[in-house]
Amino acid sequence: MAVAEAPLTVAIIGSGPSGFYAAGALLDNPDLDVRVDMFERLATPWGLVRFGVAPDHPKIKSVSSVYAKIAAQESFRFFGNVEVGGGISGDITRDELTERYDAVIYAVGTQGDRKLGIPGEELPGSVAAVDFVGWYNGHPDYADLTFDLSCERAVVIGNGNVALDVARILCSPHDRLAKTDIADHALEVLRDSKITEVLVVGRRGAGQAAFTTPELKELPEYTESGVDVAPEQVADIDEDSLSKVAKRNLGVMRVYADSDTEYGQRHITLRFQRSPVELRGDGRVEELVLGHNELRTAEDGWVSAHDTGARETVRTGLVLRAVGYKGIAIDGLPFDERRGVIPNELGRVVGAEREYVVGWIKRGPTGIIGTNRKDSVETVTQLLADLASGKLRRHDRDGSVDIEDWLAERQPDLVTEQGWQLIDAAERTAGEPHGRPRVKLCRTDALLDIALNRTRADV
Numbered sequence: 001m002a003v004a005e006a007p008l009t010v011a012i013i014g015s016g017p018s019g020f021y022a023a024g025a026l027l028d029n030p031d032l033d034v035r036v037d038m039f040e041r042l043a044t045p046w047g048l049v050r051f052g053v054a055p056d057h058p059k060i061k062s063v064s065s066v067y068a069k070i071a072a073q074e075s076f077r078f079f080g081n082v083e084v085g086g087g088i089s090g091d092i093t094r095d096e097l098t099e100r101y102d103a104v105i106y107a108v109g110t111q112g113d114r115k116l117g118i119p120g121e122e123l124p125g126s127v128a129a130v131d132f133v134g135w136y137n138g139h140p141d142y143a144d145l146t147f148d149l150s151c152e153r154a155v156v157i158g159n160g161n162v163a164l165d166v167a168r169i170l171c172s173p174h175d176r177l178a179k180t181d182i183a184d185h186a187l188e189v190l191r192d193s194k195i196t197e198v199l200v201v202g203r204r205g206a207g208q209a210a211f212t213t214p215e216l217k218e219l220p221e222y223t224e225s226g227v228d229v230a231p232e233q234v235a236d237i238d239e240d241s242l243s244k245v246a247k248r249n250l251g252v253m254r255v256y257a258d259s260d261t262e263y264g265q266r267h268i269t270l271r272f273q274r275s276p277v278e279l280r281g282d283g284r285v286e287e288l289v290l291g292h293n294e295l296r297t298a299e300d301g302w303v304s305a306h307d308t309g310a311r312e313t314v315r316t317g318l319v320l321r322a323v324g325y326k327g328i329a330i331d332g333l334p335f336d337e338r339r340g341v342i343p344n345e346l347g348r349v350v351g352a353e354r355e356y357v358v359g360w361i362k363r364g365p366t367g368i369i370g371t372n373r374k375d376s377v378e379t380v381t382q383l384l385a386d387l388a389s390g391k392l393r394r395h396d397r398d399g400s401v402d403i404e405d406w407l408a409e410r411q412p413d414l415v416t417e418q419g420w421q422l423i424d425a426a427e428r429t430a431g432e433p434h435g436r437p438r439v440k441l442c443r444t445d446a447l448l449d450i451a452l453n454r455t456r457a458d459v
């Protein structure tokens with residue numbers, strides 16, 4: 001009698017976009033009998049879509065409906081509030097996962113922030129944009145942070161989309177934010193903000209900014225204000241050497257520079273060729289010293305910034321560094337400290353068997369949400385090739401029963417897909433009377449109360 005082949009079992013660690021796209025790519029194979037279990041440290045899924053994408057970008061957030069469809073499939077299970085790590089830091093370990101699953105995919109993103117490395121950086125009032133974003137998006141790890149918005153000018157260091165997100169949120173009229181799913185605690189603090197100008201500083205030129213054009217173009221509409229760009233900083237730029245996006249950005253910035261639109265209650269100023277040199281203040285940030293840079297173009301076309309020695313002092317009480325995210329090492333797996341990623345070949349972790357990576361921990365913090373789809377498909381393609389070549393084998397086990405028992409023992413407050421559905425429904429219902437997509441629960445205890453009590457009451 002032929003013995004039925006055991007299903008392929010895959011654990012995905014992390015429930016952000018790259019994790020869901022990996023799950024989707026696995027489940028999208030009609031001829032493959034596969035079971036996918038997704039583990040998430042937090043009580044809620046969707047990673048950056050819930051905690052990174054700005055609350056006033058609901059269209060970008062609507063991609064979560066794709067993830068909900070994946071999660072609804074029978075061969076998929078969600079296990080939230082489970083931390084994977086070694087020793088006391090985790091509920092379960094990497095070794096336990098590789099013992100129980102045929103393959104493990106890490107989709108853990110990049111949870112650390114990069115530092116500026118300048119004197120005064122540790123002063124209160126100098127903060128990582130990552131923390132500010134987590135705070136206004138209701139991430140439980142950041143819900144208890146406090147931000148002092150009593151100064152008139154905030155400064156954002158960096159010229160990426162995160163810099164524009166935080167600048168825009170700081171400048172948005174309150175009634176606009178009140179219609180979003182921004183955390184209630186942030187809404188309250190932003191309502192009383194005294195900030196009238198957010199200065200966004202780039203170390204290179206207007207032609208080298210990493211913003212994408214729609215994000216740059218929407219600023220006047222979202223902040224109900226003109227954007228201050230110094231005309232001389234967008235003049236005399238050799239456009240032939242610029243990328244398509246940079247050319248489009250420059251076009252938008254030139255319109256801002258030429259515009260005589262009045263500044264609103266709050267406005268954004270873009271300044272280029274300036275690097276943070278020092279933060280000064282008596283017990284907290286009061287001034288930022290900026291160094292002026294000149295640009296030099298290398299033979300390969302790369303434009304770099306060089307200190308001219310000129311200095312400028314800006315009064316400010318809040319400096320947000322938005323200079324990129326950085327991955328955090330996973331116990332037992334190789335790690336490239338400089339790039340902040342797990343070394344891999346097309347998603348196969350170097351020096352490991354049956355372990356794979358997707359998303360920002362694989363390639364670094366670049367690209368938009370959709371970029372992760374292609375990236376996850378690439379990794380899953382390698383995983384399936386390993387299965388076909390025999391490098392990866394189905395073990396003769398179906399962990400559907402004992403995995404749940406094992407997890408319940410390790411984490412009695414396990415949040416399943418059913419528990420998340422309860423949270424999701426409760427948040428959406430709370431948002432309805434106020435015309436908001438949801439009112440986020442921002443503390444793990446509150447999330448668990450909903451996910452677990454009602455689940456228990458149901459049984």
Ligand code: NAP
Nearest residue numbers: 158159160161162163203204210322323324365366367368
């Ligand atoms: P990013 O796009 O890599 O931008 C980082 C910025 O920091 C660059 O302008 C970089 O300048 C600057 N920088 C780095 N080190 C610096 C230093 N020591 N001093 C001064 N400036 C420094 O990173 P991000 O803004 O964190 O965004 C991460 C990814 O998420 C990006 O791909 C972004 O597009 C994406 N994202 C997308 C959206 C959206 O679609 N709406 C929203 C948020 C984020 P150099 O270029 O000179 O290195």
